[in-house]
Amino acid sequence: MIADIDGNASVSNATGKPLTKRGEATRTRLLEAAEVVFAEQGYHEASIVKITERAGIGLGTFYLYFDSKQSIFEALVIDLNRRVRHSMAEAMAGTSDRIAAERAGFAGFFRFTAQHPALYRVVREAEFVSPEVLKLHYTRIVEGYEAGLARAKESGDIDRRLDPEVTAWALMGMGELIGMRFLLWERDENGLPPAQLDERVFTAMTQMIDNALAPRREGNHDD
Amino acid sequence: MIADIDGNASVSNATGKPLTKRGEATRTRLLEAAEVVFAEQGYHEASIVKITERAGIGLGTFYLYFDSKQSIFEALVIDLNRRVRHSMAEAMAGTSDRIAAERAGFAGFFRFTAQHPALYRVVREAEFVSPEVLKLHYTRIVEGYEAGLARAKESGDIDRRLDPEVTAWALMGMGELIGMRFLLWERDENGLPPAQLDERVFTAMTQMIDNALAPRREGNHDD
C-alpha cells in the first residue's frame, strides 16, 4: 500500500493510528536513517537493523511505524519525489517563456541530483523494488511538464506539432540519462562526484532541447 | 572481471579453461535459463537453484561455468547488449541520411524491447547489480551513435552546433524512458504488453528528434 503522495505521510503509524508528538519524532528519525542507509548501500544491502541502529532506536520499534522494509523504502521515494519536484519548481519560478522554464527545470533537477547522487540512485532502484512507486514518481514529474508544454503549445511558445505527453517523457529520459552519465558516473581526480553538471554538457543539452521545442517557421523542411 | 563484450564470451568456464563441446552446450543452457529466470523474477528473486532447475542441470554444475550469480548476470547483460545492438544495426542498415538512420535505430531498439520487455528490464537492473557492466552496455551503444552523429555533423546532415557525445546520451535517454513508459508499463485490456510501440508515440518522438537534429538555416533565432 502506497501512502498518499502529497499528504502528510507522517501522521500515522503502521496500523494507521495517528501519532503522538514523540511517535512522530521517532518516525522521522527512522526515515532519516533509511535515507542514509539506502543511499549508501542500496535496497538489498540495507537492512532493518542497520536502519534502526543508525536511528538509535530498538529493532522492534521499526514495526510500530512501518509494515516492512519495502514500505519504508516507498515512503522514502515519495519523500524524495517531493524534494526533487520542489527543487525543480523553485528553479522554474519566475521564468518567463517556456524554453527558459525548461532550462530552469533541468537545472533544478541536476542540482538535486548533484547534491544527492546516491539518493537519486535510490529513486531509480524503485523500478525493481516497487514499480508502482516509481510510476508515481515519474508520473508526478511528467504531469507538470506536460501541462506546461500543452500551454506553451497553445500560446505558440513551442512547436505546434509536438505531442506534450510524449515530449515530456522524452525530456525526462534525457535528463535522467544525462544525469546518470555526467553526474553519477563522473568522478574528479579525487574520486569525488562533481558538485554540479559540467557547463559544457548543460549547454549542449540545452541547445538540443531548444532545437527540439522551438516553434518552426512556416515552410520548414520537415513534413 | 567482465568478459570482453564482443569476443566469444562462451569459450571458457569459471576457471578460464576452454570448453569442450559438451561444456559449451551446458553453458548455453545455463545462460538461456538465466535469461528466463532473471527476466521473470528480477535479480534478487532469482536464485541459482531456480536457474539450474530450469536448465535441467545439477546445482553444482553451475559453478563449473560461472563464479556466482552476479557473474552469470553479467554474462547475460553482455549477451543482451549484443542482441540489442544487432537489432539496431539491422534496422539502420541501408538507410540513406542521418535522420532516417536515427529513426531506424530507435525502431530497432523498440522492436527488441517490445519483443523482450522483461529482458530489457534486466539490463536496467544492472545499474544496481553490476554498475560496471551497465556502463559497458550504454557506452557501447552510445559509441556507435556518437560516431554517426559526428559524421553527420561534418556532412551537414545535422545541426552543426550539436555536441555529438551529449546528444548521443540524450537520445539514448529518450529511447529508454519512452520505452519504459510506453512499452514496459503499457498493457492492453488482457494485461498483455504491446507487440510494438504505439504508432502515435513513435511519430511524436520522431518529430521531436527531427527538430532536435535538423540542420538550421542561417539566421535562426537561436543564440
Added chain:
Amino acid sequence: MIADIDGNASVSNATGKPLTKRGEATRTRLLEAAEVVFAEQGYHEASIVKITERAGIGLGTFYLYFDSKQSIFEALVIDLNRRVRHSMAEAMAGTSDRIAAERAGFAGFFRFTAQHPALYRVVREAEFVSPEVLKLHYTRIVEGYEAGLARAKESGDIDRRLDPEVTAWALMGMGELIGMRFLLWERDENGLPPAQLDERVFTAMTQMIDNALAPRREGNHDD
C-alpha cells in the same frame, strides 16, 4: 580474536554487547551443547545445526552469540583449559614437597582426562582448528609448572641442573601421550574407557619423573 582466557568469557555476545540474563542462559546452553557435539563428533563432523538442535535453540540464534563454528570452538577450549587447570590445582593443593606436588598435578590431569576423554581430544584438535588457542592452552598450563620447578630448584627440592622451561614442556608431553595411550585408547571388555589411569602405569610414570627431578648427590656420574 581470542577471548581473555580467564576473564568472564560469558558476558558478551557476538557483537560485543553485554548479555541480559536470558541471553546468558542461552549462551550457556550453546556452549554445553557444543561440548557434547564436538566431543562426540570432532570439529569437522560437528555442525552448527547439530549444536543448536542439541541446545534446543533456533539455528539463527547461534549467530547472536558466536561468530562462527570456530569461535564457539575456541570458547569451548578456553573453558576446558580452565577446568583442566582447576582439576590440577585442586589436586596439588596441600602437597608439601615438589615431587609430591608433581605427582598430584599429574593425578589431577589424568582425573580430568579420564572423566572427559572425548573432551580432552577436543583440546588436542585445536592444533588444527585454532593453533593460537592451543598455544594459549599449553602455555597457561606450563606457566604454572615452570614457576613451581624454578622455586623447587632454588630450594634444592629438585636437581639444580634442570632447566625449568624445557622440563615443564617435557613433563606436559609425557602426561599428554601417557593420557592418550592409556586413557583415550584403552577400552575394557565392554568397550568402555577406564575410569582412571591404571595404577601400574601411574606408578611407573611417577618413578620415572622422580628419577628425572630428584636432586643429585655430589659426585654423581653425570657430566
Added chain:
Amino acid sequence: MIADIDGNASVSNATGKPLTKRGEATRTRLLEAAEVVFAEQGYHEASIVKITERAGIGLGTFYLYFDSKQSIFEALVIDLNRRVRHSMAEAMAGTSDRIAAERAGFAGFFRFTAQHPALYRVVREAEFVSPEVLKLHYTRIVEGYEAGLARAKESGDIDRRLDPEVTAWALMGMGELIGMRFLLWERDENGLPPAQLDERVFTAMTQMIDNALAPRREGNHDD
C-alpha cells in the same frame, strides 16, 4: 582399510590389482603431490582436485589408485612413519650404550621434524582423521624404543625399576611436545622455522632423560 605398514604399499591400485610400471609412476606422483598439499593446507583444506592438479593428472585418475581422500592420507602417514623411523634408526646406529642411543634417537626425530615441520603436523592430524593409523604410527615407534629399554634394563644400563612400556610412551610424549613447542612454534626474526632444535633445549632435555633413565646406586633415597 589400512595398507600394510611396511610392505611395499605401492604395488597395487585401489582395487588391488598389481600396477604396471606406468601406473606405479602415477601413484608415486599422487603421493608426492598429497604430501605437499596435506602439509601446506592440512587435511580438511586439502582437496582431491588440488592434489591431482599438483600431480598433473586428471581428477578421475585419482580413484584408480586410491579409494578415497582418507585412504591416500593414510598411505602418506604410513610413508612418513617409515621415514621418521629411518631418520631415528640412522641416528642411533653405532651408538654404544643405551643413554647415548636415546640421545641419538631423539636427535634423529628432531632432525626429521625440523626438516619437514608441516609434514610432521600431518602425522599429528591423523589423530582426528584416522585414529587407527595414528596408533600404528606411535606403536611402531614405541615398539623399537620399548625393546631397547627392556634390553638395557636387563644389562643394567638403565634403572631397573623402570617400566619399559610406560617409559617408552613417556619419552615419545616428551619428544613430541618439545618438538611442537621448540620446532613447530618457533620462528626466527624472518618468520622461518629453525633448521634444528636449539642446542640449549636439546641439552636440557637430554639432562632430564639421563636423570630419568640412569641406573641408581644402592642406597638412593628413592623407595
Added chain:
DNA sequence: AATGAATGAGAATTCATTCAT
C-alpha cells in the same frame, strides 16, 4: 589407463519479522 563433466548432499550464514517482556 586416463579423463573431466556432472552431481547433490550438506555446510555456513543472513535477515525480515514476531512477540513476550
Added chain:
DNA sequence: GATGAATGAATTCTCATTCAT
C-alpha cells in the same frame, strides 16, 4: 511506546565421488 532475543526459511557455495567417453 519501546525493546531485542528468537526464529527458520532461504541462499550461496564446496567437494568427494561417479561414470560415460
